[in-house]
Amino acid sequence: MQSIIDRFISYVTVDTQSDASSSTTPSTQKQWDLAHKLVAELKAIGMQDVSIDEHAYIMATLPSNVSHDVPTIGFVAHFDTSPDFSGTNVKPQIVQNYDGKDILLNAEQNIVLSPDYFEDLLLYKGQTLITTDGTTLLGADDKAGITEIVSAMEYLINHPEIKHGTIRVGFTPDEEIGRGAHKFDVEKFGAQWAYTMDGSQIGELEYENFNAAGAVITVKGRSVHPGYAKGKMVNSMRITSELINKLPSKEVPERTEGREGFFHLTDIQGSIEETRAQFIIRDHDREAFENRKELLKKIVNDLNQQYNGAVTLEIKDQYFNMREKVEPVFHIVEIAEQAMKSLGITPIIKPIRGGTDGSQLSFMGLPCPNIFAGGHNFHGKYEYVPVESMQKATEVIVKIAELTASKYKQ
Known part of the structure; x- marks a missing residue:
């Protein structure tokens, strides 16, 4: 030895x-x-x-x-x-x-x-x-x-x-x-x-192994003096928080094991004007993996209807x-x-x-x-x-x- x-x-x-x-x-x-x-x-x-x-x-x-x-x-x-x-x-x-x-x-x-x-x-x-x-x-x-x-x-x-x-x-x-x-x-x-x-x-x-994808979400906001912000300010950080809260709360790395998949927020940088969040998406089952990507797209689409297209999403497959x-x-x-x-x-x-x-x-x-x-x-x-x-x-x-x-x- x-x-x-x-x-x-x-x-x-x-x-x-x-x-x-x-x-x-x-x-x-x-x-x-x-x-x-x-x-x-x-x-x-x-x-x-x-x-x-x-x-x-x-x-x-x-x-x-x-x-x-x-x-x-x-x-x-x-x-x-x-x-x-x-x-x-x-x-x-x-x-x-x-x-x-x-x-x-x-x-x-x-x-x-x-x-x-x-x-x-x-x-x-x-x-x-x-x-x-x-x-x-x-x-x-x-x-x-x-x-x-x-x-x-x-x-x-x-x-x-x-x-x-x-x-x-x-x-x-x-x-x-x-x-x-x-x-x-x-x-x-x-x-x-x-x-x-x-x-x-x-x-x-x-x-x-996991099917894997990376996702980058960019949210555009509008900064206005908070004393006069009603109906004018768009806080990109709050929209990003809303997006995160719409994801399944138990489907994260710290709550999953075996073949259970997850969404994992790996980085977030933000201000009122712009917030950028990075996720990785993982699942062993290919159909479930595709469904996860579709869920994220749906959440973004729903938010864009509410916030006039403030959210952009880029998803890139990493491996299968x-x-x-x-x-x-x-x-x-x-x-x-x-x-x-x-x-x-x-x-x-x-x-x-x-x-x-x-x-x-x-x-x-x-x-x-x-x-x-x-x-x-x-x-x-x-x-x-x-x-x-x-x-x-x-x-x-x-x-x-x-x-x-x-x-x-x-």
Whole structure:
């Protein structure tokens, strides 16, 4: 396991935070630092056809070592980290033989990782955890996935007795700001299907995700001296509040779970003259998703009749539920499930309450379920990853490659 620890730490200590306000790809120059490191490492372990394009998308090949035809499969992860919390100067801490008690992340600031709040910690008693120092995120999302893919490829190269077909690996920038698959060259990648190593808890296997859209609502008002405002003033903030109150109050992230969808107000800036509100719209069911967009349009239309066209609405679809693209080739999920079971891992098959590169890649012609990478509490100072989970994820990749080759043997 030490090689996994060393590799993971070498990745997370490189700052790769992405930036949604940037128009470049990658969105931050510092993502190139890890990208170039990964290219060199892939070459060093013996991968073939290692390439990096002008947008920092990395691809490499492990050639087949069998004589029969086997579909080319892929494994994908992203190397950027979330802009939600600092990724600068990450200082990982290693907790050996975790005892199930509170973990003091930062004595100076009294930051504690506690199973009283994060109950999943108790699943990993006796294991080795890697945590933050309480001042940054860790970056297991998704540098754990990269660690696992590189480690699995190295293992297969060093153990040619394990038979496999051609394997492609791909590492992407900017997944955390929703652009990870935007410039991914599916044709160049050349796989018939792939797996993103971007899930959380050990055992997770996901082939459903939200349908997603973003909405921007702009409300125009009219400012008049409040002492003489009757019949003249139009307060854009009050109209926006009225709109928000017309949405289902229980269909918000903090009150939903499982396959339940929601409207989520993510930002609002306003004055009497103009208010701008941003929403995200999510639902696993495509019909319900379309109904949500129609409801928002109806509310806006009703308000425009009342307020003389003061409200404008822009809705843009972001990604769709990969289930409709994965179900026709469901054997790719079954192979992953079989791989986990053969390694003593209980598969946890559940919908993602979010999206991954895989959701976009699936609609680009590369069916792409999501597999656990092992981390918990992403995007914040309480993030941690059990080393044993990363080891198991590495073994799952190896087993998927082996099972795929065996399945297609004449």
